[in-house]
Amino acid sequence: MTAASLDFTGENLLRELAPQVLGAVIRRFRDFSAAEDAVQEALLAAAVQWPEEGVPDNPRGWLIQVAARRMTDQVRSELARRRRETVVVMQSPPDEQLTPSLDSGDGMEQDDTLILLFMCCHPALTRPSAIALTLRAVGGLTTAEIANAFLVPEATMAQRISRAKLRIKASGVPFRMPTDQERAERLGAVLHVLYLIFNEGYSSSIGPNLQRSDLANEAIRLTRAVHNLLPDVEEVSGLLALMLLTDARRPARTGPDGELIPLTEQDRTLWDRNAIAEGVALITDTLSRGSIGAYQLQAAVAAVHDEAVRAEDTDWPQIVALYGLLKRMSDNPMVTLNHAIAVAMVNGPPAGLELLKALGADERMAGHYRLDAVRAHLLEMAGDREAAIARYRAAAGRTTSIPERNYLTTKAARLTQLLDRK
Amino acid sequence: MKFMLMMHAPRGTGDWSVFKWPPEDLKAHINFMKRFAKELKDAGELVAAEGLAAPDQARVVRARKGGGPEVTDGPFPEAKEFLAGYWIVDVESPEQAYEIAARASAAPGPGGAPLNLRIEVREVMSAPPVDL
Numbered sequence: 001m002t003a004a005s006l007d008f009t010g011e012n013l014l015r016e017l018a019p020q021v022l023g024a025v026i027r028r029f030r031d032f033s034a035a036e037d038a039v040q041e042a043l044l045a046a047a048v049q050w051p052e053e054g055v056p057d058n059p060r061g062w063l064i065q066v067a068a069r070r071m072t073d074q075v076r077s078e079l080a081r082r083r084r085e086t087v088v089v090m091q092s093p094p095d096e097q098l099t100p101s102l103d104s105g106d107g108m109e110q111d112d113t114l115i116l117l118f119m120c121c122h123p124a125l126t127r128p129s130a131i132a133l134t135l136r137a138v139g140g141l142t143t144a145e146i147a148n149a150f151l152v153p154e155a156t157m158a159q160r161i162s163r164a165k166l167r168i169k170a171s172g173v174p175f176r177m178p179t180d181q182e183r184a185e186r187l188g189a190v191l192h193v194l195y196l197i198f199n200e201g202y203s204s205s206i207g208p209n210l211q212r213s214d215l216a217n218e219a220i221r222l223t224r225a226v227h228n229l230l231p232d233v234e235e236v237s238g239l240l241a242l243m244l245l246t247d248a249r250r251p252a253r254t255g256p257d258g259e260l261i262p263l264t265e266q267d268r269t270l271w272d273r274n275a276i277a278e279g280v281a282l283i284t285d286t287l288s289r290g291s292i293g294a295y296q297l298q299a300a301v302a303a304v305h306d307e308a309v310r311a312e313d314t315d316w317p318q319i320v321a322l323y324g325l326l327k328r329m330s331d332n333p334m335v336t337l338n339h340a341i342a343v344a345m346v347n348g349p350p351a352g353l354e355l356l357k358a359l360g361a362d363e364r365m366a367g368h369y370r371l372d373a374v375r376a377h378l379l380e381m382a383g384d385r386e387a388a389i390a391r392y393r394a395a396a397g398r399t400t401s402i403p404e405r406n407y408l409t410t411k412a413a414r415l416t417q418l419l420d421r422k
Numbered sequence: 423m424k425f426m427l428m429m430h431a432p433r434g435t436g437d438w439s440v441f442k443w444p445p446e447d448l449k450a451h452i453n454f455m456k457r458f459a460k461e462l463k464d465a466g467e468l469v470a471a472e473g474l475a476a477p478d479q480a481r482v483v484r485a486r487k488g489g490g491p492e493v494t495d496g497p498f499p500e501a502k503e504f505l506a507g508y509w510i511v512d513v514e515s516p517e518q519a520y521e522i523a524a525r526a527s528a529a530p531g532p533g534g535a536p537l538n539l540r541i542e543v544r545e546v547m548s549a550p551p552v553d554l
Contacts, residue, residue, distance in 0.1 A: 126514060129466075151424075151548065152469050152512050160466030400423075402547045 013059060014043055015221075018140030021063040023112020026175050029071050032119065033165040036137055038070035039063070043140060111177065113138065114229055117222075118178055120164075121190040124171045129164035130193050131200075136161055139218050149201070149215050191239050191295065194223050198243050202250065216247055237286040238296030244279035245302035248272040260407045264311040276306045297326045301338075316345040333365040337374055349382035369398035373408060380415065389415045424469060424512050424546035425519035429526060429539055430503040433477070447532050454529050462511060462522065473507035480504070503540065510546065519543050 018039065025035040042063045056062040120134040132150075135141045141149075147157035178186045201215025223240045230236050252270035255261055283299045301322050308314040323339035326332075336359055344352025356375055359365045376391030392412035396405050432439070440448060455473075462468035482496030509526065513519050523541040531537040 128512075128514065150512075155463060156466050156468050156512070159464055163466055400545050400547050405547070 011047075013055070014046055014063075015140040016225075017060050017063055018043060019113040019116045019138045020060060021067060022137055023116050023175075024064050025067050025071060026116075027112070028068065029075075030175065031071075032168050032175075033162070034071060034074060035067070036165060038067040038074070040136075040142075041070050042067035113225065115175060115177055117190050117226065118186050119168060119173055119175070121186070121193040122168060122171065122173055123186075123189055124173075125164055125167055127193070127196065129160055129167070130189075131197055132157060132161050133164040133168075134193055134222070135197065135215075135218065139222060141218070187233070187235075190226070191223075191235060194219050194226070195239060195242075195295075197222070198247075202247060216243070216250070219243060220247065234286050234289060234291045235293040235295050237282055238293055238299050241279045241283040241286065242295050242299035242302055244275045244282070245299055245306050248275035248279065248306060254403075258403060259410075260403050262407075263305060266311075268309065268311075271306065276303075279303065280307065292325070294326060294329055297322050297329070314345070316342055320346050333359055333362050333368075334370070336362075337365070337370060341374060341377070344378050344381065349378040352378045353382070367398065369395040369404075369408075372398065376408075376411070380411075385415050385419055389419070423514065423516070423519075424510055424548045425516070426544045426546055427509045427511065427519065427523045427526060428542040428544070429506045429508065430542065431506040431539055433502050433504055443532050447530070447534065450530050450534060458526060458529070459509075462509065467511045467513055467518075467522070469510040469512050471507070471509040474505060477504045506539070516543075516545070 021042065022035060022039045025039055026032055029035055045066055046059070046063060050056075050059075116138050117134065120137050121130050125133065128150075132146055135146050135149075136143065143158045143161060144154050146161075147154040150157065177183075198216050198219035201217070201219060220240070220243050223236070223243060227236050227240045248271050249263075249266065251272065252266040252268065253261055253263075279299065280303050283296065283303050286296055287300065301319055304315050304318050304322070319342040320339070323335060323342055326335045327339055336355065340352045340355035340359070343355055353375065356371065356378070359371055365371050372391045372395035376388045376395060379385075379388035379391060389412050392408050392415070396408035396412065399405050399408065440451070443451070459468065459471055462471070480496045481493050484492045484494075486492040509522070511519060511522055513522070520543060523543050527539050527541050528536040529539065
């Protein structure tokens with residue numbers, strides 16, 4: 001194998017093996033925090049040695065062995081310290097027990113990846129902590145890569161990760177599958193964390209921020225792994241389809257200077273046809289199986305958009321129906337907002353604006369820029385330029401996203417110019 | 423969510439009033455600031471923090487007609503306060519940022535009494551845009 005090809009496949013292999021190795025080491029040593037450090041060291045050692053010496057025959061076993069050796073060294077020095085301090089003779093670490101039972105290859109590695117995900121997305125953790133820990137422990141990213149992606153200093157991210165690990169240690173979560181009762185809820189937390197990672201990457205992949213768009217790829221990779229482990233869980237398939245169908249539009253959603261291009265104005269020939277085909281097949285198959293959830297419905301909406309060759313071909317009545325179902329499923333004002341847009345496309349802007357009235361009274365939405373932005377858009381569609389300008393400006397003043405503020409300000413400026421010309 | 427916390431100090435006679443503090447009070451203040459920065463770092467919340475040089479070193483720059491800097495002494499004489507330093511923190515909510523700002527505002531001054539400096543809290547434009 002040449003060094004160049006190893007560089008690529010080796011990295012993928014390492015990332016894939018990372019959670020399995022970590023799972024095996026935690027299973028043996030029962031110490032998440034120390035095991036995580038030891039596995040990171042083993043991964044680094046592999047990244048240095050494999051390109052030169054070639055990938056070992058049993059890469060997983062190799063990594064486990066190196067990580068376990070680190071753990072043993074650590075246990076030894078810990079014991080030595082205690083011995084010095086208390087002069088209590090303790091039995092020497094049983095390192096002869098380490099390797100054979102760890103890498104028994106009995107299919108445990110599949111479960112280990114899932115158990116790790118359940119641990120990292122534990123409800124006891126804050127969302128930023130869960131995200132960082134998932135990317136590091138399950139995704140195999142380095143702390144520096146995660147820090148880059150979230151635009152914080154590496155020391156800050158290291159601290160966030162180590163606090164998360166301590167929290168898991170303190171909570172005493174056992175390293176095993178959640179019970180059937182817990183499972184649905186815990187799986188929901190896992191999917192939510194994966195969704196947030198995707199969103200952070202996808203939504204931020206504006207302009208030169210390429211590091212952040214890697215997060216979207218990482219989220220897709222992780223969700224695909226979960227889907228392979230749980231192919232029959234509909235919401236997992238739904239989330240994977242949603243990510244694929246959304247990510248397919250990434251090349252078209254920004255212009256040359258990183259400016260946002262709304263869905264209706266995107267060059268659809270730039271959309272990734274393969275991703276769309278995969279996503280559509282996945283969601284079609286999933287929806288036919290029965291149990292319908294929010295990710296599946298959102299994926300179905302994305303599929304309807306992606307299947308329209310031109311914006312004007314969009315099957316808006318179907319989107320109205322899908323958002324209607326979503327509305328019944330969850331009390332989320334963002335869903336109502338999207339429903340209103342679809343209704344406006346089918347029945348005209350006044351019908352959409354009517355639906356927005358109720359949202360203005362909703363505390364969660366009242367001061368939100370998205371409400372103003374959508375209102376502005378519908379008012380513009382209705383031909384009420386002056387009111388639209390006021391709403392675009394209000395939205396621009398409330399958003400905390402620079403590309404979005406640029407977009408909204410430009411919309412207001414264009415309409416103002418049109419008014420002045422009359 | 424990232425927030426910038428800007429600490430404003432009263433301008434007074436134009437100098438840093440800290441130069442007139444007793445050394446032990448100054449030391450207590452400096453130690454507080456060091457400890458505060460370390461706490462933010464340990465909590466995984468610190469993005470950046472800087473203290474600024476004394477205001478008599480401040481200059482105000484404007485573009486000259488035809489380009490190039492036009493430099494004058496600053497800050498503006500009518501300003502009652504000047505920016506003494508800032509922190510950028512990455513937290514989960516505005517409330518957490520306000521909490522941190524309140525801690526900074528309570529930095530000890532002469533006699534160890536809290537200074538209660540004014541801290542302006544502004545969200546950094548780092549939120550991801552949603553699809554339009």
